[in-house]
Amino acid sequence: MEAAICTLVTQFKAFAGKDGSASTLSKDEFEKLLASQLPNYAKNYSSPAAVEQLMGSLDENNDGELTFSEFWQLLGKLASQQGGFGQ
Template identity: 60%
Template sequence: MELAVNVLVSRFKAYASIDGSSDTLSRDEFCRLISSELPNFVKNAGDPAAIDQLMSSLDKNNDEERNFLGFWQLIGQLASKHGGV
């Protein structure tokens, strides 16, 4: 499991650093991450409206960016749905 956590952290940072900050995902970075890394886990991953809705659900402070905690929560939700829990 340590390898899985390391992969999640490194992929988040790789996408987050596209615009210079490796601490948060902008809208564009989030869209790239979802469409490239999670297309089979996120329903309608290619639909901008679906991505906007997903982003809004993770953006608790309305700053238009997603931090790692929000990303981690998304991974937990997707894993839970995938596992049938």
């Protein structure tokens, strides 16, 4: 599990900071991360409006960017779905 956590953090950092803060994902960075790292999931969010809606549901402080903690919510949901765990 430690390797998985390192991979998740590394990938987040690889996409964060290109549009501003190195510790957050902008909408564009989030969209690129989805397409690159979660391509099967991203198929459900192929329109800009769908990506905006998903990002808005994760963006707890409504600043238009995702912190790692906010992004982690998505990862938790995806892992729960993958494992067949109810939410």
